[in-house]
Amino acid sequence: MDYKFEQVKIVGGIGADDEFWRGLERGEFCLPTCASCNTWMWPAHFRCGSCGAWEMRWNVVEPKGKIFTWTRSWYAFDRVSERAEDVPYVSAVVEIPHAGGARVMGMFDGTMDGLNEDPRIGTDVVGHILPPSEKTKGYPSIVWRPVASGLRA
Amino acid sequence: MSKLRGAAAIVGIGQTPYYKRGASPHPELKLALQAIVGACEDAGIDPADVDGFISYASERNDAQKLMSALGTKEVRFASLAWIHGGGIPGALSIAAMAVATGQAKAVVVYRAMAESSTQRLRVMVAQGDTAAQYLVNGLESPAQILALRSQRMIEKHGVPRDTLKAMAQATYHHARTNPRAYGRNTVLDDETYDNARLISEPYNLFDCSRENDGACAVLVVSAEHARDLAKKPAYILSAPMGTLNGGGALEENIRPYSFAGQVGVATRMWAESGYGPKDVDVAQIYQNMTGMGVGSLIDHGFCTPENAGEFIRFDNLIVSGGTLPVNTSGGDLAEGFIHGMGLVAEAVRQIRGDSVNQVMGAKLSLMTGGPGDTMSSTGLLGSEETL
Numbered sequence: 235m236d237y238k239f240e241q242v243k244i245v246g247g248i249g250a251d252d253e254f255w256r257g258l259e260r261g262e263f264c265l266p267t268c269a270s271c272n273t274w275m276w277p278a279h280f281r282c283g284s285c286g287a288w289e290m291r292w293n294v295v296e297p298k299g300k301i302f303t304w305t306r307s308w309y310a311f312d313r314v315s316e317r318a319e320d321v322p323y324v325s326a327v328v329e330i331p332h333a334g335g336a337r338v339m340g341m342f343d344g345t346m347d348g349l350n351e352d353p354r355i356g357t358d359v360v361g362h363i364l365p366p367s368e369k370t371k372g373y374p375s376i377v378w379r380p381v382a383s384g385l386r387a
Numbered sequence: 388m389s390k391l392r393g394a395a396a397i398v399g400i401g402q403t404p405y406y407k408r409g410a411s412p413h414p415e416l417k418l419a420l421q422a423i424v425g426a427c428e429d430a431g432i433d434p435a436d437v438d439g440f441i442s443y444a445s446e447r448n449d450a451q452k453l454m455s456a457l458g459t460k461e462v463r464f465a466s467l468a469w470i471h472g473g474g475i476p477g478a479l480s481i482a483a484m485a486v487a488t489g490q491a492k493a494v495v496v497y498r499a500m501a502e503s504s505t506q507r508l509r510v511m512v513a514q515g516d517t518a519a520q521y522l523v524n525g526l527e528s529p530a531q532i533l534a535l536r537s538q539r540m541i542e543k544h545g546v547p548r549d550t551l552k553a554m555a556q557a558t559y560h561h562a563r564t565n566p567r568a569y570g571r572n573t574v575l576d577d578e579t580y581d582n583a584r585l586i587s588e589p590y591n592l593f594d595c596s597r598e599n600d601g602a603c604a605v606l607v608v609s610a611e612h613a614r615d616l617a618k619k620p621a622y623i624l625s626a627p628m629g630t631l632n633g634g635g636a637l638e639e640n641i642r643p644y645s646f647a648g649q650v651g652v653a654t655r656m657w658a659e660s661g662y663g664p665k666d667v668d669v670a671q672i673y674q675n676m677t678g679m680g681v682g683s684l685i686d687h688g689f690c691t692p693e694n695a696g697e698f699i700r701f702d703n704l705i706v707s708g709g710t711l712p713v714n715t716s717g718g719d720l721a722e723g724f725i726h727g728m729g730l731v732a733e734a735v736r737q738i739r740g741d742s743v744n745q746v747m748g749a750k751l752s753l754m755t756g757g758p759g760d761t762m763s764s765t766g767l768l769g770s771e772e773t774l
């Protein structure tokens with residue numbers, strides 16, 4: 235499979251998370267563990283700091299978690315100006331308890347059936363995977379929605 | 388105690404005016420030269436005798452570009468602290484090591500920025516090291532990323548939102564009497580603050596640092612050398628850099644999460660200097676954002692999340708009557724922002740006794756590095772009697 239994000243690679247992070255984005259493009263939420271000692275390693279890295287192993291294993295994980303923190307952006311910042319028309323928008327950091335407490339970012343969407351839930355730390359959320367788009371700089375992405383809203387839908 | 392305690396001192400300060408971002412009449416390299424020559428003149432040292440050059444973050448005006456204009460006799464030491472705004476006191480520590488070990492005799496620590504010479508400040512400060520996790524999800528600015536930290540500090544740890552306002556108001560209050568301060572005409576009363584437009588929740592416009600063009604330099608020499616010079620030395624008692632396990636460039640997976648990421652360096656600084664929070668006379672707190680300044684005060688042990696609301700009050704943070712006057716020149720928010728370097732100059736002025744908002748008899752002067760950075764540093768300066 236040709237992955238779209240690979241043609242627009244953002245350099246700047248650690249750079250060991252290609253499998254995370256490949257997973258999202260396939261529609262899967264994958265997070266890594268150390269292939270030797272099974273420690274969750276997030277963000278992904280090249281060597282396990284716990285046991286010294288060099289291999290990672292990528293696990294398909296259920297995209298469920300709790301809002302760890304969030305911010306609502308009220309300004310069209312330079313390097314994310316693709317989202318100017320969405321201002322104000324909410325970005326969230328979501329803790330995944332069944333993946334060693336890994337914290338994964340995404341957009342937060344509390345709207346559903348005319349209701350609009352504000353983001354709150356601790357709210358249970360479900361991740362919905364979106365295909366690459368201009369707003370996500372050609373990367374696949376996750377939007378986190380409150381579990382309660384999901385049930386209403 | 389550290390071998391470096393009091394081994395070096397800041398003996399010269401040089402600063403260009405703060406210019407509106409993008410409006411500097413001079414390119415960055417010339418601003419750097421002006422600040423360095425200014426620091427030398429202040430100290431009474433010939434610029435040609437400066438033999439060490441240290442900066443931090445993405446500084447581009449390196450010794451190689453400066454030396455022919457300074458008439459430098461020999462460059463004996465040059466280095467860059469590997470952090471962003473977190474690296475400032477750490478850069479002082481590198482300078483102290485260089486002069487204490489005899490690698491160099493006169494070392495400048497400096498930072499110069501002009502938008503016309505490079506890129507937008509906020510892009511340059513980020514140094515192209517923002518991970519995809521952020522950019523894909525609409526996050527790019529330190530204002531947004533640090534907003535995540537402060538939101539949790541407020542919502543989860545119960546630190547009152549009003550502490551951010553108190554930090555902003557104390558800072559702007561001090562700027563009122565500083566002719567250099569870019570924000571000196573702003574009267575930041577409750578109404579002005581409360582009605583300011585939001586930037587990234589919980590931050591509004593007045594919670595964010597400015598962006599300016601300009602340059603600032605300080606000159607560091609050995610303690611022995613410092614005693615022969617004109618100005619009252621500000622001794623570097625301790626200025627550790629680093630981070631504890633669980634910190635680093637971890638895309639919001641740092642543990643612990645909230646506050647400033649400065650517990651490790653603050654603990655070392657108190658141990659190395661032999662002083663504690665209660666001994667500090669005046670503090671220049673790097674505030675990329677007010678909420679991160681609150682985090683710095685907590686990480687340094689001035690208060691806890693539980694009593695932050697009692698300690699971080701306007702009345703307690705100003706020169707007239709406060710137990711911890713902060714940002715006495717107006718700081719990053721209201722004086723101007725050359726990547727925080729102006730705070731070092733003000734920390735030195737407080738030791739010398741010539742700040743526009745002087746804390747009477749100040750002997751211990753704190754300057755904290757950029758909070759919430761992937762790594763940070765913090766520094767305590769002292770007068771001769773604190774050695």
Ligand SMILES: [Zn+2]
Pocket residue numbers: 268269270271272273282283284285286287
């Ligand atoms: Zn391992």
